[in-house]
Amino acid sequence: QSALTQPASVSGSPGQSITISCTGTSSDVGGYNYVSWYQQHPGKAPKLMIYEVSNRPSGVSNRFSGSKSGNTASLTISGLQAEDEADYYCSSYTSSAWVFGGGTKLTVL
Amino acid sequence: EVQLVETGGGLIQPGGSLRLSCAASGFTVSSNYMSWVRQAPGKGLEWVSVIYSGGSTYYADSVKGRFTISRDNSKNTLYLQMNSLRAEDTAVYYCARVGVVVAANAFDYWGQGTLVTVSS
Numbered sequence: 529q530s531a532l533t534q535p536a537s538v539s540g541s542p543g544q545s546i547t548i549s550c551t552g553t554s555s556d557v558g559g560y561n562y563v564s565w566y567q568q569h570p571g572k573a574p575k576l577m578i579y580e581v582s583n584r585p586s587g588v589s590n591r592f593s594g595s596k597s598g599n600t601a602s603l604t605i606s607g608l609q610a611e612d613e614a615d616y617y618c619s620s621y622t623s624s625a626w627v628f629g630g631g632t633k634l635t636v637l
Numbered sequence: 638e639v640q641l642v643e644t645g646g647g648l649i650q651p652g653g654s655l656r657l658s659c660a661a662s663g664f665t666v667s668s669n670y671m672s673w674v675r676q677a678p679g680k681g682l683e684w685v686s687v688i689y690s691g692g693s694t695y696y697a698d699s700v701k702g703r704f705t706i707s708r709d710n711s712k713n714t715l716y717l718q719m720n721s722l723r724a725e726d727t728a729v730y731y732c733a734r735v736g737v738v739v740a741a742n743a744f745d746y747w748g749q750g751t752l753v754t755v756s757s
Binding site: 531560562564566568573574575576579580583585617619621624625626627628629630631 | 672674681682683684687693695697731736740741742743744745747748749750
């Protein structure tokens with residue numbers, strides 16, 4: 529159950545687009561289409577932003593999109609806004625267990 | 638409206654035991670997959686345990702043999718019994734619902750978390 533690999537930090541200016549990568553193995557990210565992404569603001573609980581690689585829950589802005597290629601999943605946020613500044617975590621299902629990425633701090637400049 | 642409320646956290650000495658509760662409303666715990674996820678101070682998220690609707694349970698290697706997940710269907714409540722606690726178990730513990738049909742294998746609803754501090 530090794531953690532998925534995410535960049536520690538990314539940044540972008542308002543209106544720009546950023547992409548956060550999430551690298552795992554063929555046992556997790558590459559083996560299942562059950563990658564999800566979570567947004568967490570300081571002191572708050574995580575919030576589901578993307579599920580099953582590329583699907584958005586009701587109420588999540590269409591500025592958030594997800595994709596996967598091989599063992600790497602990606603979260604793209606377009607039209608960056610100040611309120612997007614937060615920590616982002618990827619997660620993958622892996623045979624009756626789950627594994628998270630180490631988290632990426634997004635800074636909106 | 639779906640709501641999850643965790644209670645039971647606090648300060649406990651190493652080697653001690655604690656039971657966390659997660660009261661659910663707006664859905665039936667026993668008909669869903671339910672999980673515990675923790676977050677050490679300043680660190681990332683770590684999956685801890687899951688209980689499936691059929692009753693099967695699974696644990697992260699870091700807590701296997703020490704933690705037990707269970708539920709009380711009459712109270713619509715999820716539990717996490719934590720024994721032989723260690724300093725490295727210090728974290729905010731979140732309960733979360735796992736999607737099955739929609740948002741399959743994603744944590745679609747989360748509680749606000751309860752802080753467990755293991756220290757002498």
